[in-house]
Amino acid sequence: MRKWKKAGTIGLIAVMLCVSGAGCKKKATPERLFKDMAKNGETIESISGKMTANMEFAVEGQSVGMKMDFDLASVEKSEGFQMEGKLLMDIAGTEVSMDMSNYQVKEDDGLMSYTYVNNMWTKSPVESGEEETTLNAGMVEELTKQAKAFTLSEELVTVNGKECFELKGDIGGEFATDVLGEDMLDAFGMGGAVSEEELKELEIPCTITVYKKEILPASIFIDMKDVLMTAMEESGEMEIQELNLEMTFDEYNKVKEIKLPKEAKEEAIDADGSIDGLLGGEMGEDLEEDTEEEVEKEDTADVDETEKKGTVSWESLELNVSGKTVTLPCKVSELEAAGLKVDAEEVPADKMVKPGETEFPMLKDKNGNQVGVYCENTGDKDAKVSDCTLTGFYITSRDGEGIVDIALPGDVRLGMTEAELLEKYGEPREKSEDTKTGILTYSWDDELFTRSLGIEFDKDSKKIISIMIDIWDY
The missing domain is CATH 2.50.20.20 (outer membrane lipoprotein receptor (LolB), chain A)
Structure with missing residues (x-):
């Protein structure tokens, strides 16, 4: 469907939260x-x-x-x-x-x-x-x-x-x-x-x-x-x-x-x-804006198809977490095994999650660096957060804090340049930007956008400052 001409990029972290289809209780x-x-x-x-x-x-x-x-x-x-x-x-x-x-x-x-x-x-x-x-x-x-x-x-x-x-x-x-x-x-x-x-x-x-x-x-x-x-x-x-x-x-x-x-x-x-x-x-019309769009189309018209597609696929969702491979969707416990522990200040360790309900815990590495995750109890009995299914996460370096050691397929990680990202993953499905940051959005090539990857980069440094993955076809 058509996108608004002036689509904004406010609040990348909000899009990390995935939900299942309407009708589920x-x-x-x-x-x-x-x-x-x-x-x-x-x-x-x-x-x-x-x-x-x-x-x-x-x-x-x-x-x-x-x-x-x-x-x-x-x-x-x-x-x-x-x-x-x-x-x-x-x-x-x-x-x-x-x-x-x-x-x-x-x-x-x-x-x-x-x-x-x-x-x-x-x-x-x-x-x-x-x-x-x-x-x-x-x-x-x-x-x-x-x-x-x-x-x-x-x-x-x-x-x-x-x-x-x-x-x-x-x-x-x-x-x-x-x-x-x-x-x-x-x-x-x-x-x-x-x-x-x-x-x-x-x-x-x-x-x-x-x-x-x-x-x-x-x-x-x-x-x-x-x-x-x-x-x-x-x-x-x-x-x-x-x-x-x-x-x-x-x-x-x-x-x-x-x-x-x-x-x-x-x-x-x-x-x-x-x-x-x-x-x-x-x-x-904003003729200057339209002209820029036309020029962009002309500039990319002769781009090699390999460059558009990139050299690596992100769709395997195989993460490298502190040297260990974790494939999404997974249990929260798999990230815990890789050294990321549920922050008890955010979600008590003994808290039980009812079937179909969700939690949004923060996971910390040994240095106190955090990653925000979205998980759901996909079973039919109450379960600990560690036993819930993790279907989305968000990491950022925008606050100047330490960075969790997480890399996407192709060793894509925070701090990588936009050019390096495009070389590996190719052109995204969508691009949007505001005065300070830009967002590249990749998604599975289907009509339901069941899996998506959002990459936010700083427009001045051209480096990645946030990464989000969202899955809801589990």
Whole structure:
């Protein structure tokens, strides 16, 4: 499925936590829910739902309110998208209502966007990377990386008449920028007030609900009020009373086709823009970014196939732990035999784990260096942590602490350069980066991504600073 164009790289450690598929009777945790949503999202063919965005602010004592209320639908295979609703404005007590629609449909060899606003239909081609979608795997995957920031509410909530888990936390601004970035601010008439770079540095309150039965997103609510006020406090020109966005996902795999209204086809005139542009915002592609992507493709077009594949396979999951070979998945006791002991301060040595439950102990070597692991009792009786199945681990040197002696196949380890890694493992399935670090993600070549390897490197030194392995096909 499509990935978001600006996928972030916040919180590599969060993605180390693997979970089994939805439907197993296991204790719900934020990590498990996000992982299950990502897995179940691979089967999504279509979605219908709603989106609302609210903003209230005051400028020089004059109040302004804006609200967008839309019905949404999208079909994955055809890349069809439909949005219909209203824009409501209240300026100093004077209300204005505007009907708005947007359709994305395939025409000839590409996608065409049709927009209705100000009683007029316009159309424009959809550029690669700018496709509209109600929800995709990229959104859930990005949230998965920030799972540690969320807490699970004790009580279930109801969405669309169904029981749902509720998760609350502060998400990184880089994810929120993709949901409520410059384009949405343009739509509210605030383009340029806060840059996307500034948004990426912020932490934004977010509430997510998850359908208990399907383990798929029910709603996502993002509150931008406080962070936007902080970002704009120096200007003192505007007081924000409310700024939030909510997406509710009503039904999955029920919409079969997006049909373009007859009048849109007959009346639409060519236009350079979208809903945001027609509302006064400056829309357009980041040409420099697109150009860089094209150059990268050209640079790799003639790369030798051996270089792309690399000289060593990581998929055997044979680890060298202080000179001893351990193959994942394995029992925690196998790592203990290699000199890594369960840290009793994290998990008491005598603690028993119930069948199907998980633990997240830290293992220490003789020098006190640590590795974080994820293990599960896969048996049918209570078991000690040592007897649980280890299916994921995370090691890092980012904190300046000592490094556990663990090497992946091909002697890939912390401190190795990015170039050396690529020579051994070849090109990854995904690349992403922020201002300080980058992440290379490798996974088994299957549709379910049952095993994955994440490598985080420092952009300045070009050396590996974190390694994560995640397995859930055991």
